[in-house]
Amino acid sequence: METNAAIKALVALGHASRLTAFRLLVQAGAEGVAAGQLAQAMGIAPSSLSFHLKELVQAGLLEARQDGRFVIYAARYDTMAGLIAYLTDNCCQGAPCDAAPCTREPRA
Template identity: 45%
Template structure:
């Protein structure tokens, strides 16, 4: 993962509403959610939510799929895991980490 992608991703998550939406999409897993479901669950108005989803999409943290008349948003687990990998790549001062590598990623 390139440093500019990391900065873009972290900047997108550095806003409370976007972090809330992203976490909700992580919880939803592969089935994802429509903006209307997210708006109802989060209390974020639809037009505001649209702006936040666009920022998360531009950062690569979510994907968007048209399913009939609906847009389905999903967390991009591949991108999330790459971001986590970048952040923990040199942890433990170069020593073997005590944390199991399988815990550092999500396989949804």
């Protein structure tokens, strides 16, 4: 993932409603969720959610597809994986690392 794409994704996730929507769609799996169902689950107005979903689609984090009269949104796991890889590139100075916290002292 390029730096500009990572910035765009992180900016999109930097809003509570967008982060919540993205996390719910990641949990929902590849089939996705209708926008109306997502709005109901989040307790926000569909028009507000529509704005946030558009931002996530533009950042490449979601895909949208028409299913009859419904718009179904699903997480783009490839983009999510790319963002995680970008953020952890050369983690622990390139040494193999696990979920354990880093033992190095932070640089001043």
